[in-house]
Amino acid sequence: MALIDLSKKEVHCKIVYYGPGRCGKTTNLLYIYNTMSDKARGKMLTIETKGDRTLFFDLLPISLGKVNGFDIRIQLYTVPGQSIYAATRKLVLKGVDGIVFVADSLKVRKAKNVESLSDLNANLQEYNKTLKDIPMVLQFNKRDLISTPIPTLTLPEMQQDLNKDNFWPTFEASATKGTGVFETLKEISKKTVRYVAEKHLSVPHR
Ligand SMILES: Nc1nc2c(ncn2[C@@H]2O[C@H](COP(=O)(O)OP(=O)(O)OP(=O)(O)O)[C@@H](O)[C@H]2O)c(=O)[nH]1
Numbered sequence: 168m169a170l171i172d173l174s175k176k177e178v179h180c181k182i183v184y185y186g187p188g189r190c191g192k193t194t195n196l197l198y199i200y201n202t203m204s205d206k207a208r209g210k211m212l213t214i215e216t217k218g219d220r221t222l223f224f225d226l227l228p229i230s231l232g233k234v235n236g237f238d239i240r241i242q243l244y245t246v247p248g249q250s251i252y253a254a255t256r257k258l259v260l261k262g263v264d265g266i267v268f269v270a271d272s273l274k275v276r277k278a279k280n281v282e283s284l285s286d287l288n289a290n291l292q293e294y295n296k297t298l299k300d301i302p303m304v305l306q307f308n309k310r311d312l313i314s315t316p317i318p319t320l321t322l323p324e325m326q327q328d329l330n331k332d333n334f335w336p337t338f339e340a341s342a343t344k345g346t347g348v349f350e351t352l353k354e355i356s357k358k359t360v361r362y363v364a365e366k367h368l369s370v371p372h373r
């Protein structure tokens with residue numbers, strides 16, 4: 168749940184980047200960190216295993232300016248995607264206000280994407296929530312690979328696997344190049360702030 172400090176007029180929202188191992192969650196946060204000004208971002212905290220895998224989570228605090236006189240602070244988290252870190256993924260989801268589901272465009276990751284979305288759903292249920300209760304956007308990452316010989320999934324294929332009824336907004340991205348990264352962040356921030364404001368600040372639905 169978002170933390171609201173009425174005396175300081177601050178709202179802290181938690182957005183979690185979720186998805187299978189190696190889909191590019193940490194790369195999204197690194198791109199955001201490297202692109203934002205010092206004023207708008209806090210320190211990025213990242214705990215890695217040997218190599219570059221996320222061991223616990225990555226955390227990047229950012230400021231989004233004011234809404235209705237409240238300072239909006241957002242904490243961006245990633246989960247560790249590797250199967251063995253199931254317990255950690257559940258823990259990181261505690262109190263989540265918004266989710267970016269990062270799917271991998273590599274063909275070999277097709278089943279892993281689906282498995283990860285279902286893992287997310289199961290973890291949310293443990294907190295008495297469902298996928299459709301929380302603001303979420305889908306990011307189809309690694310689209311730069313479609314122009315290489317590496318086999319990739321088509322957009323309709325990814326939609327069919329992950330977003331059959333077109334419930335969530337989707338963004339094509341290349342987190343390494345930075346395309347689509349801020350579009351994704353902007354949309355989830357907008358949805359999350361609206362959700363938190365309606366839920367906790369009695370801002371009427373528009
Ligand atoms: N070609 C390409 N490679 C990418 C892209 N995004 C990430 N990668 C690469 O994919 C690998 C894994 O990226 P990470 O950001 O560490 O993935 P992660 O989702 O944080 O992985 P875990 O922490 O293990 O869950 C790295 O070698 C990245 O450089 C992309 O858009 N295009």
Ligand SMILES: [Mg+2]
Nearest residue numbers: 192193220221
């Ligand atoms: Mg990571």
